[in-house]
Amino acid sequence: MDDFFSSLIPIQEDDPLNFSDTPIHHQDSEVPIINNNICKGKRQPKNPSSAIILANNDNGKNPGxxxxxxxxxxxxxxxRRQEMATMCASLRNLLPLEYIKGKRSVSDHVHEAANYIKHxxxxxxxxxxxRDKLRNSLDGSSATNSSxxxxxxxxxxxxxxxxxxxxDLADNGLPLSRILDVLLNEGLNVVSCVSTKSNEKFLYVIQAEATDHLTDVDLFRLQEKLTGKFNNRN
Known part of the structure; x- marks a missing residue:
């Protein structure tokens, strides 16, 4: 068959259509293998901590x-826990022993504290x-002794x-004569006695002098004696 075609179409050795002497190189067809992880997206690192770091970097956060x-x-x-423990201890110390006896939990202490506050x-x-009753009674006694x-x-x-x-003006029973008697018994002579009204009260001004100029009168003792004697008239 080849001789037949050769006889019909003569081919020269330097003819470019002559493929008889041209070596044919066969190349193995290699198909690149694509990693499934690359096809799916980013490669996931095997180390979990590396994954956290990678995620943080993706979010723009510093892992530090x-x-x-x-x-x-x-x-x-x-x-916060330390402060709570301190406050619970302080609360427990404020409660009487009968309220916390046999109770250990914090909730029991809080419950008993509420009961103690109510009590x-x-x-x-x-x-x-x-207090109000005593105050009213004292006010009544003060009104009685206002004179x-x-x-x-x-x-x-x-x-x-x-x-x-x-x-006081309401008290008309001032024993002026008895006051003068006390002064005489203390060795004092009454020189003058003047009475006036001031701020709803009677004001008496009595001037006296010692009968013996060598006598030293204790003014404080005399005042205490007059006060005690004439304020216990009942």
């Missing part, structure tokens, strides 16, 4: 900042009622003694 935040959070939580409020209300006589004894510039006597 995240670690610092966790440390700060742990410190805050630790401090204390009740006691306070009772004490306030007693008490006030004595003030002081020296005069001329060497004598001046006795000031204040008495």
């Amino acid at each position: 900042d995240e670690k610092q935040k966790r440390v700060v959070h742990r410190n805050i939580e630790r401090q 204390m409020k009740k006691n306070i209300r009772e004490l306030e009622a007693k 008490s006589i006030i004595f003030t004894v002081r020296p005069c510039s001329d060497g004598g003694i001046e006795i000031l006597v204040e008495n």
Whole structure:
């Protein structure tokens, strides 16, 4: 067959269509293998910590900042627990023994603290009622004794003694004569006695002098004696 075609179409050796002497090189067909991970997306690192770092880098966060935040959070939580323990201990110390006896949990202590507060409020209300009752009784006794006589004894510039006597207008039973008797018994001569009205009160000014100029009169003792004698008239 080849001879037949050769006879029909003569081919020269340098003819470019002559393929008889041209070597044919066979190349193995190699198909590149594509990694399934690459086809799916980014390669996932095998190390979990590397994955965290990669995720943080993807979010634009510094892994050091995240670690610092966790440390700060742990410190805050630790401090909070310590403060709670301190406050619970303080609360337990404030409660009477009968309220916390046999009770160990914090919830029991808080419950008993609420009961103790209610008990204390009740006691306070009772004490306030007693206080108001006593205050009213004292106000009544003060009103009854509002007519008490006030004595003030002081020296005069001329060497004598001046006795000031204040008495309420409602009390007309001032025993002036008895006051003069006390002064005489103390060795004093009454020189003058003047009475006036001031601020709804009677004011008496008594001037006296010692009968013996060598006698030293104790002014404070005289004032105490007059006050005690004429304010216990009942």
